[in-house]
Amino acid sequence: MGDSxxxxxxxxxxxxxxFYELCTISELNETLILRIKHxxxxxxxxxxxxxxENFRLVKIENNKVYFDGLxxxxxxxxxxxxxxxxxxxxxxxxxxxxxxTLKN
Numbered sequence: 001m002g003d004s005x006x007x008x009x010x011x012x013x014x015x016x017x018x019f020y021e022l023c024t025i026s027e028l029n030e031t032l033i034l035r036i037k038h039x040x041x042x043x044x045x046x047x048x049x050x051x052x053e054n055f056r057l058v059k060i061e062n063n064k065v066y067f068d069g070l071x072x073x074x075x076x077x078x079x080x081x082x083x084x085x086x087x088x089x090x091x092x093x094x095x096x097x098x099x100x101t102l103k104n
Contacts, residue, residue: 017041032057034067078102 004026011018020039025032034055038046047053055067063074071083082098 019046034070075099 004024007087008077009021009023011020018041020041020043021036023034023036023037025034027033036055037052039044039100055070058066058068062067065072069085072082073083078101079097080100080102081096084098084099085093085095087093
């Protein structure tokens with residue numbers, strides 16, 4: 001595997017960390033793969049040790065990057081929307097939008 005880009009995210013609600021995510025984007029089989037692992041606020045992993053959530057690159061447009069099940073959309077200099085497809089317990093899929101603003 002070649003070089004990877006790495007990032008992290010934490011969800012804070014009422015000044016308390018709810019969970020963390022670590023992610024990498026790396027080249028695999030002539031495309032890009034976004035891998036995500038989740039952790040509780042006490043760093044207990046959600047996924048099994050050898051498992052991550054994987055999203056294969058589908059296409060790139062001017063302000064959007066489409067992965068299979070997850071899309072990033074730049075909507076301003078400091079604003080980003082992330083669309084995530086979740087599968088419900090009844091098997092139906094639902095896309096949920098998360099909006100982020102960079103704070104200086």
